Amino acid sequence: MTLPISLSATSGLNAIAHAAEGLYAQDSNPVMSMLAEEGIRSLAMSLPLVWDHPQDIGAREVTQYGA
Known part of the structure; x- marks a missing residue:
């Protein structure tokens, strides 16, 4: 959750x-x-x-799942 959004996107x-x-x-x-x-x-x-909502834990979870 604390990873900068630019690094998350990259x-x-x-x-x-x-x-x-x-x-x-x-x-x-x-x-x-x-x-x-x-x-x-x-x-x-x-x-x-x-990107739009960096603190959205649900979106972060789906991103981690995809990775």
Whole structure:
């Protein structure tokens, strides 16, 4: 909750990039793809909320889940 919002956003975008890499990995599998998609979906939904309301614990939880 005390991580500066700019660092939270940067970390969230980095997590999205890592999840996207998982979608295209040579040793990808259906479970890994499902987890990568879920992470991207969660982060895409929650990062804007965290940006607008940094103290929103629910948004922070969904962001952590996506990461």
